[in-house]
Amino acid sequence: xxxxxxxxxxxxxxxxxxxxxxxxxxxxxxxxxxxxxxxxxxxxxxxxxxxxxxxxxxxxxxxxxxxxxxxxxxxxxxxxxxxxxxxxxxxxxxxxxxxxxxxxxxxxxxxxxxxxxxxxxxxxxxxxxxxxxxxxxxxxxxxxxxxxxxxxxxxxxxxxxxxxxxxxxxxxxxxxxxxxxxxxxxxx
Numbered sequence: 001x002x003x004x005x006x007x008x009x010x011x012x013x014x015x016x017x018x019x020x021x022x023x024x025x026x027x028x029x030x031x032x033x034x035x036x037x038x039x040x041x042x043x044x045x046x047x048x049x050x051x052x053x054x055x056x057x058x059x060x061x062x063x064x065x066x067x068x069x070x071x072x073x074x075x076x077x078x079x080x081x082x083x084x085x086x087x088x089x090x091x092x093x094x095x096x097x098x099x100x101x102x103x104x105x106x107x108x109x110x111x112x113x114x115x116x117x118x119x120x121x122x123x124x125x126x127x128x129x130x131x132x133x134x135x136x137x138x139x140x141x142x143x144x145x146x147x148x149x150x151x152x153x154x155x156x157x158x159x160x161x162x163x164x165x166x167x168x169x170x171x172x173x174x175x176x177x178x179x180x181x182x183x184x185x186x187x188x
Contacts, residue, residue, distance in 0.1 A: 075181045078145075082186040085141055088134055094185065095132040097123075097150070107153045110179070115146035121185075123148070141187050150179035 081094060099108045105128040112121060112132075120139040123132050132148065 075179065078182040078184050080184045080186065082188065085139070085187045088139070088187070090134050090136050093131045093133050094121075095148075095183070097130040097132070097148070097179070098128070099150075104152055107158075108150055109153055110148060110150045113147040113149050115144060120144065121146060139187055144185040144187070146183050146185065148179065148181045148183065152178075 083094075097110045099105055108130075110123050110125075110130040110132075112123060115121075118137070118139070119135055120137050121132060121144070122135045123130050125131075132146075
């Protein structure tokens with residue numbers, strides 16, 4: 001599995017199709033450890049005073065804006081992100097991609113398979129985490145559909161060494177599935 005989090009899906013953004021709705025705290029069994037222990041609602045925790053006991057009063061409090069965790073996102077559905085073109089820069093991260101399995105940390109590559117013909121997007125990796133962000137090329141207003149995939153970088157020799165070091169079935173079935181994710185970026 002892969003842990004994916006991103007910005008641009010908060011308030012004011014197009015919502016995913018109704019069939020893609022899920023409980024705020026639901027997590028995939030393939031979510032990374034960080035997501036499992038910090039499984040707060042996706043839009044941040046709602047604050048309430050110590051004197052409040054009525055749940056409807058707590059609902060009136062403004063939501064805390066936060067990056068959206070897509071740990072339990074159905075990758076068969078297209079994730080939609082919306083950005084104001086005047087607020088984007090090449091250092092801003094659209095998506096953060098992290099293998100859910102520690103055996104894949106620094107041994108996994110994420111690629112933009114399609115949709116980046118104009119070179120407006122790039123995936124960089126730093127300290128085991130990959131980031132999708134804009135390049136220095138200035139994109140124009142419009143809709144961009146990208147397909148992102150992953151592949152493990154273990155070679156047969158490395159797998160054999162790990163299996164010999166730990167036990168015969170150390171990584172058998174533990175490389176997880178390759179990520180195949182479609183995202184749509186709306187620039188307005």
